[in-house]
Amino acid sequence: MSRVVIVGGGAAGLELASLLGRSVNKQDEVILVEGETHHYWKPRFHEIAAGTFDNDLDSLCYFSHGAKNGYRHYQGRMTNINREEKQLVVYKTNGETDTLAYDYLVIAVGAISNDFATKGALEHSLFLDTPEQARESWQQISALLRSGEQRTINIVGAGATGLELAAELAKVSGKLERNPHAARLTINLIEAADRVLPNSPLKMSQQAQSRLEKFNVNLLLNTRIASVDKQGMTTSEGITLDADLQFWAAGIKAPDWLKNIGGLESNNANQLVVQQTLATTQDPSIFSLGDCAAIPQADGSTVPPKAQAANRAAVHLAKSLLGLMQGKTLTPFVYKDGGMVVAIGHNYAISTMMNDRLILKGRLVRRLYDTIFRLHQKTVSGFLTMSRLIIAKRLKCIFQPN
CATH class of the missing domain: 3.50.50.60 (FAD/NAD(P)-binding domain)
Structure with missing residues (x-):
């Protein structure tokens, strides 16, 4: 039996927990450590702040979602790591401190403003x-x-x-x-x-x-x-x-408390330094991905802090870590930038494609921005649930009063 503990319920952490939870053997365990009760896609935080976010259709409850997708939500926040004992120190919402054992630990706590x-x-x-x-x-x-x-x-x-x-x-x-x-x-x-x-x-x-x-x-x-x-x-x-x-x-930078946590290597932006396999340089049983990780590439560059990068790293690590649990070796993560999409209001967006050689704009590009979010929903909940949410959103927009 192996226990995989994932810290952080953002885009990378939730996608990894969902993919692993649906794939591991029954005797294995996947635990998602996250202080919030519901998941919100970070690129849409500005909509929450402006009061235009649809909480009913665009948020997700970790507790019920975990039950349907093979992982357990542990509500709390990581404060430290005991690498010798392979234990995570967690501050719970009731004010108590607890420890959580792991076989494999994945840190995906994202980044904060600098x-x-x-x-x-x-x-x-x-x-x-x-x-x-x-x-x-x-x-x-x-x-x-x-x-x-x-x-x-x-x-x-x-x-x-x-x-x-x-x-x-x-x-x-x-x-x-x-x-x-x-x-x-x-x-x-x-x-x-x-x-x-x-x-x-x-x-x-x-x-x-x-x-x-x-x-x-x-x-x-x-x-x-x-x-x-x-x-x-x-x-x-x-x-x-x-x-x-x-x-x-x-x-942006990674949270200050992440710097050198558990003796792991970090850079000036508090990001955990990992190998191209996403394993940390100091501990092969601890991994990191998303904005809190400095992920190297073969050409000497690092993976940029983008939602699409977090998504692709999560998909890659789900396959690679599942293989490791079955006795296979880890595979390197190779990132190919798919461009950038920025929403400017509900009906307009601008994007770059083809290595920034093509700039697109307008209402159709705004639909592309929405599609990226829907792909995230597809990863965490499956195609059928994503389709139902799209239909419900369209009907709600038609029938709700202005």
Whole structure:
């Protein structure tokens, strides 16, 4: 009998737990350690924050899903690893500390925003790193929208998360224009680089910027934030940007508590350093994947922190680890980038394909963005469940009142 413990119920962790749970022998055990009760796809956290996320159809209960897919949900959060005893130290929701034995351990806790030690950013900004933070953001945004008059929101970071949040909030604000009691939002999207989506092709950045300008989002490029307080932000040039709410979505890193946990090797971004097989460099029975792992490739590069990369790594490790449990050797993970899709509102998206040589935009590309989410649902719940959810979503959109 082998016990596989997976830490983190995000895209990578949940997909791995689902695939392994449906494939292992009856005497083997798969346990998913996750503090939340429900799974939300991280690329859609901005929709939770803006109040446009469909909790009924687009979230998933770990407890019931695990029962149907062969894994057990253990509600808690990892705090340490005892590698000699092969035990995971877990902080449970009731405040108690427990230990959980494992034969194979997979760490897939994702990444968080990097505040770059900016003064006041942690204390006075909202983040979208966890479902809990996204829900708290919606509580504050909802109160702001109901307060009336003109309100201002600052968003630091014009990568995919910041850009999608700005567009979603602008869309919500536009829909509320007919309500005389709703607030009117001024949205400032602040970026230190000279363009939005600074790590994407220039043409994609230009298309995204043009769309944001149509939504009346104020773009503050080449602007670095030096400090944050309750009233707003101050740039490195001493300019004050007052705001009623402030978001930080600039850069990512693995959680600070993950650095060198259990004596495992980590890099400057707190990511666990793994081999191309996804096994950690210090322990062949511990694996890591997703945004919290630095995964090398044969050409010397590392796998980028993308949802598609987490998905493919999970599918690969499910097969490779299952083979290892049957006496086979691990296989290396080879990643091929399938491009990038960024949603700008409910009816528009921009994507790159063919190694960034082709830029697509429009409503059909927005359907492609939705398809990526549906593929995630297919992996974790199967084709039939995914199909039922698509039909239910279409019917709900048709029959629910505006």
